[in-house]
Amino acid sequence: MKKILEMRNISKEFPGVKALDGVTFDLGEGEFHSLVGENGAGKSTLMKVLSGVYPFGSYGGDIVVAGEVRQFQTVRQAEEAGIAIIFQELSLVKELTVAENIFLGKEPNRFGIINWSEVYQKSSQLLKDLNLPLDPRTKVENLGIGQQQLVEIAKALSHNAKLLVLDEPTAALTESEVETLFEILKDLKARGVGMIYISHKLDEVFMMSDRITVLRDGRTVGTNNAADLDKDKVIALMVGREVGDIFPTTTHELGETALEVKNLTAFDPDVSEKKLVDNVSFHVKKGEVLGISGLMGAGRSELLMTIFGAWRGKHSGEIIIDGQKTPINSPADAIRNGIGFVTEDRKRFGLILEQTIRDNATLACLKQISGKFITDRARETAATREVMRSLHVKASSPMTIAGTLSGGNQQKVVLGKWLLTKPKVLFLDEPTRGIDVGAKQEIYSEINLLAEKGLAIVLVSSELPEVLGLSDRILVLHEGKTTGEFSRSEATPEKVMAAATGESKTLI
Ligand SMILES: Nc1ncnc2c1ncn2[C@@H]1O[C@H](COP(=O)(O)OP(=O)(O)OP(=O)(O)O)[C@@H](O)[C@H]1O
Ligand SMILES: [Mg+2]
Numbered sequence: 304m305k306k307i308l309e310m311r312n313i314s315k316e317f318p319g320v321k322a323l324d325g326v327t328f329d330l331g332e333g334e335f336h337s338l339v340g341e342n343g344a345g346k347s348t349l350m351k352v353l354s355g356v357y358p359f360g361s362y363g364g365d366i367v368v369a370g371e372v373r374q375f376q377t378v379r380q381a382e383e384a385g386i387a388i389i390f391q392e393l394s395l396v397k398e399l400t401v402a403e404n405i406f407l408g409k410e411p412n413r414f415g416i417i418n419w420s421e422v423y424q425k426s427s428q429l430l431k432d433l434n435l436p437l438d439p440r441t442k443v444e445n446l447g448i449g450q451q452q453l454v455e456i457a458k459a460l461s462h463n464a465k466l467l468v469l470d471e472p473t474a475a476l477t478e479s480e481v482e483t484l485f486e487i488l489k490d491l492k493a494r495g496v497g498m499i500y501i502s503h504k505l506d507e508v509f510m511m512s513d514r515i516t517v518l519r520d521g522r523t524v525g526t527n528n529a530a531d532l533d534k535d536k537v538i539a540l541m542v543g544r545e546v547g548d549i550f551p552t553t554t555h556e557l558g559e560t561a562l563e564v565k566n567l568t569a570f571d572p573d574v575s576e577k578k579l580v581d582n583v584s585f586h587v588k589k590g591e592v593l594g595i596s597g598l599m600g601a602g603r604s605e606l607l608m609t610i611f612g613a614w615r616g617k618h619s620g621e622i623i624i625d626g627q628k629t630p631i632n633s634p635a636d637a638i639r640n641g642i643g644f645v646t647e648d649r650k651r652f653g654l655i656l657e658q659t660i661r662d663n664a665t666l667a668c669l670k671q672i673s674g675k676f677i678t679d680r681a682r683e684t685a686a687t688r689e690v691m692r693s694l695h696v697k698a699s700s701p702m703t704i705a706g707t708l709s710g711g712n713q714q715k716v717v718l719g720k721w722l723l724t725k726p727k728v729l730f731l732d733e734p735t736r737g738i739d740v741g742a743k744q745e746i747y748s749e750i751n752l753l754a755e756k757g758l759a760i761v762l763v764s765s766e767l768p769e770v771l772g773l774s775d776r777i778l779v780l781h782e783g784k785t786t787g788e789f790s791r792s793e794a795t796p797e798k799v800m801a802a803a804t805g806e807s808k809t810l811i
Contacts, residue, residue, distance in 0.1 A: 304331030307369055307466055307497050308353075314363035315348055317707065319699045322348040323362070324521040330466065330497045335488070337500045337508040337529075340518035341541055341739040342711025343697040346501045347391055349518070350468045353499075354388040355381035368466075387464030389455045391471045391501075391710050391737070395443045402426035402439035405458045429457055433487055445573070449475050449599055456484065460491075467491065470501045471710065474737045477599040477765070485510060503711075503739050505534045517541055542741045549744040550772035551751040557775070558589030560626070561759035562610075562642075562728045567620030569602070569609040579605045579616070581783035587728065587759045592750065594774030595763045597803050602783040603763045604647055607730045611637045611644050624728070638667060643726030645718050647733040647763075653717040656706030660698060660716055661687040663705050668724040690719035695745055711738040718746065728759045735769065747773060767796055781805040 308330040315323040323345045330336050338346050352362045355375035366373050368384050375381045381388075395404045402423050410417040411425070426439035435453045443451060452475050459467060469488075473481045488498060488511065502508055508515060512529040517540040524540050563586040571577040580602040587593040597603050608614045610622060612631040622629050624640050631637050637644070646653050654663050664687045687701040694715040698708055705716060714737065721729060731750070735743045750773060754760055764770050770777055777794050779787035779802035787802030 304334060306330070307332050309367040310349070310353065310364065311367065312364040313349060313352055313366075315345075315352055315357060315361070322521050323352070325364075326518065326521070326523050328516055328523070328526070330499060331513075332465075332497055333492050333495045334497045334513050335492055335500060335511045336498065337502065337512040337515045338518065339502070339505070339508060339515060339537060339541060340524075342742050343709040344518040344541075344739075345521040346518055347470055347709065350388060350470055350499065350501070353381070354378055354386055354468060382462060382464075385463070385465035386468070387459040387462065387466070388468040389452075389459045389470060389472055391474075393451050393455060395451055395454060395458075397442070397444035399443060400439065401430075401437055401441050401443060401446075401454050401457075404443055404454055405429065405439075405461050407458075409462065425461075426457075429461055433457055433460065434483060447475075447599070449477055449480055452476055453480065453483075456487070460487075464496060466497045466499070468499045468501075471503070471737050472500075473502065473504065473507060481507070503737060505537055505740075508537070509534065519543060538740050541739065549740065549747060551748050553751060553755065555590045555592065555754045555775055557591050558757060560586045561589045561591075561624070562587050562761075563623040564610060565621040565623070567606065567609060567618070567622075569605050569614050569618040570616045572614075572616035575617075579783050580609060580618075583620075583780070583783070583785055585778050585785070585788075587761055589727075589757045589759050590754050591775045592754050592760045592762055592773050594770035594777040595761060595780060596767065596770050596777055596799050597780035599765070600782070601780040601803065603780055604732055605783075606780070607644065607732055607761065607763060611642060611730065613637075613644075638724060638726075641727035642730065643667070643721035643724050643728070644730040645721055645732060645734050647736065653720075654705050654713055656704075658705060659702045660691065660696070660705055660708070661701040663716055664690055664701070664720045664723060667720055686723055687719070690722060691716075694719050694749065695742070711742050714738055715742065715746070718749070722753075726758065728761065729753065730761045730763075732763045733765065734762070735764070735766070767799060771796065771799070779803050 306329055310328040313323050313326045326349055340346055351357050353366060355378045358376045359374035373384060405426050406422050411421045412418060423439050430437050430439060435457055437450060437453060443454060452472060473484065509529060514526055515529050515532055515537060516526040517524040517537065519541060565584050567580055567583045568578055569580040571579050583606055595603050605614065609618045612633045622631055629640055661684055665683045684701050691701065696715045697712050705713060718734060735746055750760060762773060771794055775791050777789045777799060778785060779799055781803055786805060789798060
């Protein structure tokens with residue numbers, strides 16, 4: 304196999320963190336090479352070194368592209384050398400259209416005048432070639448995160464890349480979108496494009512990989528042919544130990560009903576009369592984990608947002624907390640009434656990336672920790688440190704800036720922030736998206752522990768094993784309506800999927 308990339312002895316330090324320590328990595332023409340490792344192992348950093356985000360001079364070691372040592376100063380220079388990267392954090396400009404984003408900074412022009420009809424025509428063609436069901440004239444802010452991810456992919460592929468880096472590309476995609484993506488990747492592979500694939504989803508890693516490299520704590524643990532590995536072996540290499548069963552096995556002691564929702568309906572804010580949540584009723588008891596299952600578009604996040612007072616569209620229904628009818632008109636109302644919400648899009652709602660872990664973690668509970676009027680920094684720091692310890696957040700101190708944490712560790716900070724509000728009811732929307740197996744296990748046992756302590760938990764997850772493994776009861780939504788409800792012992796993947804796709808006709 305012809306080598307198109309060699310990274311030799313790469314090192315990269317941040318203040319107080321050695322993110323990469325002598326990493327070696329290579330890629331052949333048309334090769335699919337997966338890069339795996341725990342949160343904070345250094346995967347994204349390695350790819351940012353490769354793609355010019357961290358310019359030559361800020362890292363140690365050599366990057367050799369097509370046999371030549373290259374010293375990229377900018378992302379543009381790496382792009383010109385045929386390297387395209389889809390970053391873990393989406394980087395689209397929300398106010399612009401799909402097509403404008405795809406050609407941003409590379410608009411076809413004549414004498415400085417942008418040829419917009421060409422921009423739209425080329426984008427249409429590209430989206431068609433890639434089989435992406437998107438209108439180039441849609442503004443990105445009107446797309447869901449799944450669709451935005453597809454725009455990122457189109458953007459990365461718009462300049463004939465020979466080497467494509469995908470950093471957690473499927474975290475927000477539905478199963479059918481993942482299938483579409485892999486069709487595209489297969490096609491690119493056949494055309495000789497080399498791919499570096501980063502994912503915590505090992506099923507995907509094994510779908511196409513020729514080789515797999517495992518990083519741990521900034522070092523290469525090893526590079527092996529995928530054929531010589533299996534999932535358990537990869538996990539053991541990543542974590543440095545056997546993980547075993549990742550779901551806790553306990554039965555919860557159920558108490559009184561903590562939250563009851565009656566006839567909740569929520570309308571699309573943009574399309575009037577379109578119901579995204581349609582007459583849903585449910586309850587969750589103290590000490591219970593209620594899973595909510597459904598495909599993308601089932602209305603799960605909308606349901607939680609509405610209860611939380613964060614839905615911008617029209618809505619109706621009744622919310623009863625601890626037996627009391629409780630109107631909730633804003634997130635502040637919800638928090639005051641003991642509801643916590645770990646949202647699905649942590650960048651948009653969960654974290655202020657420029658601020659410290661401490662300021663983020665204590666944001667939702669300032670009053671409780673610091674007293675009504677004065678903030679007590681020392682107590683805040685101590686509380687943050689405690690949460691960081693119990694959730695195993697990998698960071699040097701509570702004063703670390705949230706934006707510098709690895710994706711998985713950012714997610715743990717969001718969870719920690721809500722735990723500090725000491726909620727009675729906790730909503731978790733995709734709580735382990737982008738989180739490694741070891742950290743998942745930690746979060747699962749934390750969820751279980753919280754339920755044992757009497758918290759009522761509502762868990763939305765697209766990962767069926769997660770819902771099945773954690774929930775005492777599962778509610779299934781399809782196109783905004785309840786299409787199934789199963790106790791832990793009744794629930795099987797087949798039954799839940801049938802209800803989620805609307806195939807089981809037993810509407811309840
Ligand atoms: N800009 C930065 N400033 C300071 N530290 C950083 C910065 N970027 C990354 N780090 C640190 O470097 C280490 C490696 O982070 P990196 O983002 O590469 O991990 P990762 O393997 O991609 O993890 P994940 O699976 O969670 O995305 C972490 O300890 C992280 O906190
Ligand atoms: Mg990363």
